[in-house]
Structures are given as C-alpha cells and as structure tokens.
Amino acid sequence: MENEKILMTGLQLPVTDEETAISNIRDLINGCRSRIIMFPERFVLEIYEDFRQSRLYDLLEKLSLGRILIAGSVMEKSHEKFFNRSYIFNDGKLVGTQDKIIPYKKERGIMSPGNVINVFMSEFLTFSVAVCYDIDFPFFARISCMNDTDIIFNPSLIRHDFHAEWHQYVKSRALENRTAVFSVNSVTEGFGGGSIYVGTYEDGAGVRMAVLEASRMKSFTVEHLRNSMREMRIERLKEDPSTYSFPIKKIRY
Numbered sequence: 001m002e003n004e005k006i007l008m009t010g011l012q013l014p015v016t017d018e019e020t021a022i023s024n025i026r027d028l029i030n031g032c033r034s035r036i037i038m039f040p041e042r043f044v045l046e047i048y049e050d051f052r053q054s055r056l057y058d059l060l061e062k063l064s065l066g067r068i069l070i071a072g073s074v075m076e077k078s079h080e081k082f083f084n085r086s087y088i089f090n091d092g093k094l095v096g097t098q099d100k101i102i103p104y105k106k107e108r109g110i111m112s113p114g115n116v117i118n119v120f121m122s123e124f125l126t127f128s129v130a131v132c133y134d135i136d137f138p139f140f141a142r143i144s145c146m147n148d149t150d151i152i153f154n155p156s157l158i159r160h161d162f163h164a165e166w167h168q169y170v171k172s173r174a175l176e177n178r179t180a181v182f183s184v185n186s187v188t189e190g191f192g193g194g195s196i197y198v199g200t201y202e203d204g205a206g207v208r209m210a211v212l213e214a215s216r217m218k219s220f221t222v223e224h225l226r227n228s229m230r231e232m233r234i235e236r237l238k239e240d241p242s243t244y245s246f247p248i249k250k251i252r253y
Helices: 018-029 055-063 132-136 138-146 160-177 230-239
Strands: 005-011 036-038 068-070 074-078 081-090 093-099 119-121 126-129 151-155 180-184 196-203 206-213 219-225
Touching (some): 018 055, 036 151, 132 138, 132 151, 138 151, 138 160, 160 196, 180 219
Parallel strands (some): 005 036, 126 151
Antiparallel strands (some): 005 219, 068 081, 074 081, 081 093, 119 126, 180 196
C-alpha cells in the first residue's frame, strides 16, 4: 500500500561483548512496536567464525517475529576471508545478508569487500542496506533506487567529530535519488549517537528534505511514509545520465 506509515526504530547500541549486547538488546526491544528495528555497525566486539552458530543469532531470529530486524553488522570469517556483514531478519527467519563493499581505511588489507548489492523485497517494503562507508558514494544509492528501493538503511559507526560530514552524505543520497535514508550510530564514547533519518517530499515544483536527528538517546523512532516519492524517484533516475564517460576537452591556457 503506497503512502502507508511505517514505524521504525534505531537502537544506538554501545559497542560491547556479545553477552552485554544480548542484555542491552533485550532491554531496549522490550515493548517496542516498530515494524523495523536497526542496530549500528559492528556493535559487538567478537569476530565470528560462523555467526549463525552464536547465541546472538538465535536471539535475533526470535526478536524478528512480526518485524524486520537489520542487525547492524558483525565481523565474520568466511573461507579464510573477513567480511563486515549485516544480517537481515524478518518474521523469525534470516532473509539475507549484505557485505560492506568499500572497506574504510584501517579495514583495508584486513577485510574483504563485498561485491553484490542486495535489494530486499517484502509485501510492504523494498529496501537495501548500505553498511556505513558505502553510503558515502553515489553508486550504492543509485543502483538501489534503480531497483525500486524505497528506503536505504545505513548501520554506521561514526566518530562524533565527523557527524556533520556523515549527515551530509546521508542527506545527499536521499535528495539526489528522491528516496529516504535511515542511518543509525552507536552511543559508545567517542561516537556519540546522532542517528539520522532523511525523507524527501514534493513541495510545488521542487523537492525538500524532512530531517530527524537523534542525540544520545538509547532508541530513536521515526515514521516513514512508504513509496510516497516513487513517481518522482523514477523521473529523477531517467534524468540522471549516470555515466562517467562524457567526452572531455582539455583546454590549455
């Protein structure tokens, strides 16, 4: 149903060991009625050989009953490679994962990049998951929107002194694609929360942004208007040539 209001909550979990994370998640999700819940990037310190065998995985499956749960991301070893991987659950089962495509600085040389953008389609929402740094580049949002994505979720781990730049990237991806972006950060010391939701809406002949920002609150709940910009998003994608191969003429002077 277009223009359906969807309640979404970001849990600004501190980065902790798995046992503490389980306790924090149980406390914060208790009583939460949102249809979508998201965690920050790398909210647990453990590096998993197989995340699906962990206690945390079992808990997330159960907590996703009746909702979509985007479990931030975890570090996982697979076939002798390390990946920064987001797990996405719906109604008590795993529906897929998304690997971070562009490693950020210290991750380079340690973490293997993902090579697929997954678009998740349910009866009431189509979305993608850009893990932290992937939202900084136009390609992820554009490819997602070309495949009918209505909103991009962005589990992040951003230092407090770079919040302004992070928020600018989120706003840019939303505005340039006539879409919505929901980005969730950790309240761990030095990161400071500051999660942000950016939606877009038509205003006369133009488009504006609806911006909601969190402080250091434990949970941050917003309301998303499903597919409210679909026609304008399709029009925008047709207008954008999306090419880096224009003829170039260099003029020496």
